[in-house]
Amino acid sequence: MVSAVAAHLLFFLVSVNLIPTTPILEERPFQAAGGGIGVALVKSRKRVFPVPHTEEPSLISEAYGYCNTPNRTEQAWEGHSPADYKLLSVQVMIRHGDRYPLYSIPKTRRPAIDCTLSISKKPSHPLMKSFISHMDQGGRGHWESPLGSVPRLPNHGVCEMGELTQTGVVQHLQSGQLLHQAYKRHNLLSFDWLPRQVWVETTGKSRTLQSGLAFLYGFLPDFDWTKVTVRHQWSTLFCGSACDCPARSRYLEEEQRRQYRLRVADTELEKAYTDMARTLGLATRQLRAANPIDSLLCHLCHGLSFPCVPTEDSGTGGCLTMAQFAVIRRQQLDDEVDRRRVGLYHKYAVLAMYPYLNRTATKMERVAKGSEAGRQPRAGGEEVFTLSSAHDVTMAPLLSALGLEQARFPRFAARVVFELWKGPSMTPGQPKKRVGKGDKSKAKDGELFIRVLYNGEDLTFYTTFCRSHDRHASQPLCPLKNFLSFVRRDMFSIFNTTSYQEACYRRPD
Ligand SMILES: *[C@@H]1O[C@H](CO)[C@@H](O)[C@H](O)[C@H]1NC(C)=O
Ligand SMILES: *[C@@H]1O[C@H](CO)[C@@H](O)[C@H](O)[C@H]1NC(C)=O
Numbered sequence: 330m331v332s333a334v335a336a337h338l339l340f341f342l343v344s345v346n347l348i349p350t351t352p353i354l355e356e357r358p359f360q361a362a363g364g365g366i367g368v369a370l371v372k373s374r375k376r377v378f379p380v381p382h383t384e385e386p387s388l389i390s391e392a393y394g395y396c397n398t399p400n401r402t403e404q405a406w407e408g409h410s411p412a413d414y415k416l417l418s419v420q421v422m423i424r425h426g427d428r429y430p431l432y433s434i435p436k437t438r439r440p441a442i443d444c445t446l447s448i449s450k451k452p453s454h455p456l457m458k459s460f461i462s463h464m465d466q467g468g469r470g471h472w473e474s475p476l477g478s479v480p481r482l483p484n485h486g487v488c489e490m491g492e493l494t495q496t497g498v499v500q501h502l503q504s505g506q507l508l509h510q511a512y513k514r515h516n517l518l519s520f521d522w523l524p525r526q527v528w529v530e531t532t533g534k535s536r537t538l539q540s541g542l543a544f545l546y547g548f549l550p551d552f553d554w555t556k557v558t559v560r561h562q563w564s565t566l567f568c569g570s571a572c573d574c575p576a577r578s579r580y581l582e583e584e585q586r587r588q589y590r591l592r593v594a595d596t597e598l599e600k601a602y603t604d605m606a607r608t609l610g611l612a613t614r615q616l617r618a619a620n621p622i623d624s625l626l627c628h629l630c631h632g633l634s635f636p637c638v639p640t641e642d643s644g645t646g647g648c649l650t651m652a653q654f655a656v657i658r659r660q661q662l663d664d665e666v667d668r669r670r671v672g673l674y675h676k677y678a679v680l681a682m683y684p685y686l687n688r689t690a691t692k693m694e695r696v697a698k699g700s701e702a703g704r705q706p707r708a709g710g711e712e713v714f715t716l717s718s719a720h721d722v723t724m725a726p727l728l729s730a731l732g733l734e735q736a737r738f739p740r741f742a743a744r745v746v747f748e749l750w751k752g753p754s755m756t757p758g759q760p761k762k763r764v765g766k767g768d769k770s771k772a773k774d775g776e777l778f779i780r781v782l783y784n785g786e787d788l789t790f791y792t793t794f795c796r797s798h799d800r801h802a803s804q805p806l807c808p809l810k811n812f813l814s815f816v817r818r819d820m821f822s823i824f825n826t827t828s829y830q831e832a833c834y835r836r837p838d
């Protein structure tokens with residue numbers, strides 16, 4: 330896994346319409362993007378930062394990393410802890426799996442991909458057959474409006490734009506199963522889990538809903554539909570009722586201007602677009618608007634050759650080339666470096682992801698309270714497992730807000746996992762007393778810790794809130810209180826304030 334990460338560093342950035350002013354925003358990846366270095370390679374494994382290459386072969390192998398082809402067994406560090414630590418809750422954000430392009434390149438044939446599911450098609454998965462039949466019973470689940478009318482399986486013989494592919498389903502069956510294995514011995518959910526203990530939310534796009542279901546099926550095979558409620562997040566930022574934040578929109582606009590300036594100053598990129606447009610017989614502007622990198626990536630991920638058009642007397646015709654693709658991706662890497670240097674995106678990201686992080690923190694506190702020694706377990710149980718099925722425009726700002734700016738751009742079916750752990754009780758030798766509220770001895774209850782993982786790698790000690798934590802034998806994990814004070818106050822210090830409200834509404838000077 331580590332070398333896989335090393336081999337495929339990919340950072341795309343996100344573009345334009347991140348502001349949740351319309352119910353569901355299109356993802357428009359790859360209009361601007363960038364590259365960087367896998368965070369996990371840095372300190373602990375004594376790797377040297379690889380120098381970002383700009384040669385074509387490395388750019389292509391990075392692109393394959395983004396595809397996340399499910400043809401290998403993955404290692405996952407989820408569920409790892411010192412002995413005697415108890416796992417209290419897990420909150421997962423996933424990006425949807427492999428999908429059909431969102432845009433087509435004018436004058437070319439769309440890639441020929443069949444989105445219907447079949448066990449005889451590759452790649453497949455041992456759970457595929459039972460997954461398909463389980464989804465047929467989805468009518469017995471509870472669906473927050475408008476999710477009830479979204480198809481629960483990809484089902485078009487010629488994929489629709491943005492539709493999840495069979496590869497995307499397999500990616501999530503595999504991730505769900507991986508986490509099922511990782512958490513099995515921690516008894517996170519017993520076989521007769523209660524409805525309250527599992528929270529599932531998704532945007533209204535079919536690819537996120539279907540990805541979430543595939544993940545859930547891998548995680549909880551043959552789950553009882555009647556216990557599941559699937560909730561709707563209208564904003565790709567998962568910001569619920571706290572989406573209003575004028576400063577966030579301002580930072581995003583400035584960030585977009587930065588991206589634009591960098592792009593138009595790149596003569597090699599301009600030349601690549603001009604050449605591609607000439608091949609296809611289009612105006613350069615028209616090609617640019619069609620966001621060709623998205624479609625080219627799909628070709629690459631599915632082993633299809635790049636689109637061609639017949640040669641005409643006018644001099645147009647030929648095929649789009651790997652060299653042109655590499656130029657666009659090289660510019661995306663440069664953009665990533667510039668984005669980090671300038672810092673506007675990070676400010677945007679902190680404001681964008683606060684509502685989600687605040688909710689994550691609040692859930693952890695609630696579960697922690699429920700686990701205090703002497704407390705009666707709550708009827709219906711605590712929310713021990715949360716699944717948020719999201720987009721790159723959700724996960725990229727989440728990583729940035731956590732201070733994981735070096736992490737590669739979320740590939741298909743990427744995942745971010747927050748684990749809440751409780752350490753062993755601090756009173757060895759003393760018999761456990763049942764204590765009431767306010768009793769001093771409550772403080773001797775085990776301490777609480779958080780782990781943050783990205784695609785199976787433990788990145789906790791790269792986050793802003795635990796980077797400088799002094800790890801030692803008696804405290805090998807990151808204290809939950811670091812995360813809580815980060816979310817509730819410290820993350821706004823970059824705005825010279827201590828709250829979301831102030832950071833969002835203070836007049837720009
Ligand atoms: C998986 O697929 C990718 C992309 O097609 C390829 O580069 C890689 O070598 C494959 N890995 C295995 C183990 O087959
Ligand atoms: C953050 O969470 C707290 C509960 O812990 C809640 O009272 C508050 O309204 C939340 N703030 C925002 C802006 O979502």
Ligand SMILES: *[C@@H]1O[C@H](CO)[C@@H](O)[C@H](O)[C@H]1NC(C)=O
Pocket residue numbers: 823824825
């Ligand atoms: C915060 O204060 C510092 C020092 O006074 C200043 O340089 C910086 O621009 C301020 N940042 C913001 C976002 O206002």
